[in-house]
Amino acid sequence: MRPELEEVQLLESYLQGNLSEEQSLDVSVRLLWNQEWQQKLAAQKLAYQALRLAGRQQLRRELDAIYVRLFG
């Protein structure tokens, strides 16, 4: 994977708490001084939130379709 994608993966593991203690500390320290990283992390969190909303919307649509099929 290209470095940008590695970084997305690293931040994902960081947010999920899947890094070793040492790696996690590295990321935390880097986040303290690197504003670009802070912004990337914030945007990544927002991306997950967007996916949760989009997923819920799709699930609601699927449930509506089942309702129509079974009881509509």
Add this chain to the structure above:
Amino acid sequence: MNATQSLVMDADLLTDREQTMERIYARTYPMVRHYVREHGGTEADAKDLFHEAMIMFYEKTVQNQLTLTSSVSTYLMGICKNLWRQEVEKRKRKTELAESHAESVWEEPDLDGESSLALMSFVNQLGETCRSVLVSFYYFGQRLDQIARQRGYQSIRSATVQKFKCLERLRKLVGHLSVDHFKS
């Protein structure tokens, strides 16, 4: 329901969502509808309530937060009864305050409607392939091998790379927003 049955159910829900949900729906919805009608609600109330309960159930299953000690139907019925009690209370209070339209307990609490729509529009801008890969993985809890099979990727590795490419694109899209605006 024992632990093994519950695990099988979980697996079915994640790998064969529509059919598993339809089975649960057929079995449980009539009970919910009966309960809500008996307690002053309408068919539309029952449907909204049940969908909300199904969403909670699905999300808890994906996040592995659920250990069922009873059947799925009993569990869902319990959620619905609780939600309906809250809703009735809320509507009573609203009436007392003479407010014109009641908000429901099952509306998305984190963000206002406009922000939610803005966020969702970014997901839709990704195009069908990326949208589907990301939502399947992050929301519906599908495994990457299943996603790779369904979408014709050569390997789990290619599906993983694709997933992170799509996530990076989404991150860039939402990154243009003011992050403060979306603090939950």
